[in-house]
Amino acid sequence: MTRARGAVLGALAVVVAALVVYPAFGTGYGVRATLQVFMWIALAGSWNLISGLTGYVSFGHVAFFGIGAYAGSILIATAGWSWPLAALGGGIVACVLALVIGYPCLRLKGPYFAIAMLGLNEVLRALVSYFEGLTGGGNGLSLPTLDATTSIYYVMGGLAIAVTAVTYLIITSRFGLRLMTIREDEIAAEAMGIDTFRHKLGAFLLSAAGPGIAGALTARDQGYIEPISVFPLVVTVTMIVMVLFGGKGTVWGPVLGAIALFVIQEIVWARYPYVHPLLFGAIIIAVVLAMPRGVLGLLQLKYRLPRTI
Amino acid sequence: MSLLTVEGASRSFGGIAAVNRVSLSLEPGRIYGLIGPNGSGKTTLFNCITGLERLDGGQVRFKGERIDGLKPSRIARQGIGRTFQVIRVFPELTALENLLVVTRGPRAEAERRGRAMLEFVKLERLAGEYAGNLSYGQQKLVEFVRVLMTDPALILLDEPAAGVNRTLLNDLLAAVSRLRDEGRTILLVEHDMKVVMGLCETVFVLDHGEKIAEGPPGLIQADERVIEAYFGR
Numbered sequence: 001m002t003r004a005r006g007a008v009l010g011a012l013a014v015v016v017a018a019l020v021v022y023p024a025f026g027t028g029y030g031v032r033a034t035l036q037v038f039m040w041i042a043l044a045g046s047w048n049l050i051s052g053l054t055g056y057v058s059f060g061h062v063a064f065f066g067i068g069a070y071a072g073s074i075l076i077a078t079a080g081w082s083w084p085l086a087a088l089g090g091g092i093v094a095c096v097l098a099l100v101i102g103y104p105c106l107r108l109k110g111p112y113f114a115i116a117m118l119g120l121n122e123v124l125r126a127l128v129s130y131f132e133g134l135t136g137g138g139n140g141l142s143l144p145t146l147d148a149t150t151s152i153y154y155v156m157g158g159l160a161i162a163v164t165a166v167t168y169l170i171i172t173s174r175f176g177l178r179l180m181t182i183r184e185d186e187i188a189a190e191a192m193g194i195d196t197f198r199h200k201l202g203a204f205l206l207s208a209a210g211p212g213i214a215g216a217l218t219a220r221d222q223g224y225i226e227p228i229s230v231f232p233l234v235v236t237v238t239m240i241v242m243v244l245f246g247g248k249g250t251v252w253g254p255v256l257g258a259i260a261l262f263v264i265q266e267i268v269w270a271r272y273p274y275v276h277p278l279l280f281g282a283i284i285i286a287v288v289l290a291m292p293r294g295v296l297g298l299l300q301l302k303y304r305l306p307r308t309i
Numbered sequence: 310m311s312l313l314t315v316e317g318a319s320r321s322f323g324g325i326a327a328v329n330r331v332s333l334s335l336e337p338g339r340i341y342g343l344i345g346p347n348g349s350g351k352t353t354l355f356n357c358i359t360g361l362e363r364l365d366g367g368q369v370r371f372k373g374e375r376i377d378g379l380k381p382s383r384i385a386r387q388g389i390g391r392t393f394q395v396i397r398v399f400p401e402l403t404a405l406e407n408l409l410v411v412t413r414g415p416r417a418e419a420e421r422r423g424r425a426m427l428e429f430v431k432l433e434r435l436a437g438e439y440a441g442n443l444s445y446g447q448q449k450l451v452e453f454v455r456v457l458m459t460d461p462a463l464i465l466l467d468e469p470a471a472g473v474n475r476t477l478l479n480d481l482l483a484a485v486s487r488l489r490d491e492g493r494t495i496l497l498v499e500h501d502m503k504v505v506m507g508l509c510e511t512v513f514v515l516d517h518g519e520k521i522a523e524g525p526p527g528l529i530q531a532d533e534r535v536i537e538a539y540f541g542r
Contacts, residue, residue, distance in 0.1 A: 174419075177410040181399050188397035191359055192411045193385035193459055304437075 019157060023150045031153055037262050038156040039214050044242040044254035045163035046210035050203045052248035055183030060117035061239055063124050064094040064211035066230040070128055072216025073141045073225055083148060087216040094212025095205050102204040106197060125231040140226030152221045163210045168251045171307050179203050241280060244287050247296030251308050256295060310373060312337045312494050313463055317367035320357055327353040329518035340489050341496045342509035346539055349515040351498045352394055355465050359391050360384040390461030394468050396448045400441025404432055404451050407440050408458045426454040446477050466497040470504045482508060
């Protein structure tokens with residue numbers, strides 16, 4: 001086992017090193033696409049923390065991305081913060097939102113929670129459009145021009161690594177096992193002395209930080225945001241599909257899902273722009289029917305692998 | 310001082326009084342039985358004690374403190390453990406993880422205790438197997454030792470004998486006696502009268518949510534109200 005572990009760590013080191021030097025050689029498109037993959041890994045990994053582990057499906061997770069994007073942009077444009085600090089601010093604002101929303105909503109069970117989260121996203125989008133003074137309303141918010149793509153590439157890459165590392169730490173801890181008992185049987189978990197509400201809230205806070213930071217970074221990179229560009233339901237759906245495809249409740253499932261779906265998406269998008277949504281729907285149906293546990297979930301069960309795959 | 314006191318506990322669902330002004334008290338280090346026909350309120354009473362159902366009236370005291378109205382997890386951490394009528398292991402956690410997950414404190418120590426518990430019920434070879442893949446009897450044992458991992462002073466067992474073969478049952482009953490000898494208190498719901506009569510020192514009988522009798526098994530068996538509740542007049 002230790003040899004396998006060493007091999008995995010070695011391979012990871014090589015991949016990380018390659019990604020570190022990549023911007024020096026890669027094309028503009030390549031760097032931008034890799035940056036996007038980092039973002040999707042961070043988003044899918046974060047969704048996995050709450051929904052993959054506790055089974056509480058968040059249908060509005062893009063709300064944290066959107067609020068992070070707005071918080072970050074306002075901090076940059078109005079308060080004059082530097083973008084790395086503003087990104088941190090976006091993460092913190094997303095966590096505060098998670099606390100405020102999680103407190104009532106995590107008492108809801110199953111589908112009711114999912115729908116409440118869907119509502120949250122719509123409410124936020126409406127609020128952001130309404131408070132024009134702060135957010136620019138429907139006209140959006142422009143940031144001063146700045147070419148920081150390479151720096152953002154590194155920070156987003158760091159975020160993807162951080163989310164994956166946190167997932168690893170949680171899944172191998174008793175805290176992670178307790179989160180899973182909520183998915184498995186919440187009533188039994190309570191009866192066994194596990195304070196399920198506090199555990200859910202903890203996981204929810206953790207799952208909001210990554211999207212908040214990613215939102216602020218994306219806003220800085222693109223230089224312009226508007227309500228429909230940062231609160232789209234399709235981003236939540238994409239996170240969910242990535243995790244379901246890769247394997248929910250595993251460490252590498254969201255990573256695999258993010259990479260695989262992004263690549264598929266890019267190819268299809270470029271060649272057949274109109275069937276792109278159709279393809280996504282088809283993947284959801286295929287995954288749910290043929291391998292509800294996703295690629296890694298299936299391997300995990302078949303070959304009795306640990307969840308740390 | 311009694312370990313657990315239930316005073317005038319009531320709980321209704323719609324117009325049905327599932328538990329109606331039930332009072333009972335449990336002394337430390339004894340085994341109690343709770344019997345009654347189907348729908349007499351046994352499981353609801355368990356749920357009221359463990360906080361899974363709120364009380365409409367009355368109160369529950371554990372070690373002298375009110376516990377009714379607390380969250381189930383707080384009640385559990387104060388020292389009340391339970392099993393369920395329908396098995397509720399965590400199916401996608403391994404047998405060992407099912408035990409680890411309820412522990413606090415150093416992990417190595419928890420793992421050592423967990424393995425010892427699995428050995429105690431002869432499941433040590435299945436420590437790494439998902440609990441959902443175990444047989445019914447094995448899951449029942451995992452659920453039983455999972456309760457013990459929390460080191461409870463009071464253990465509520467909901468039909469421990471149901472669906473368990475004779476050999477396994479004897480092991481379970483021996484284990485329950487040993488827990489009593491360690492000073493723990495056990496309250497068990499059971500339909501198997503042989504089990505109740507052989508194990509329990511005091512039996513409470515519920516019928517239509519009300520406590521209709523209480524006493525040593527021998528006397529309970531001869532009690533007219535009890536016979537009537539089970540067989541009709």
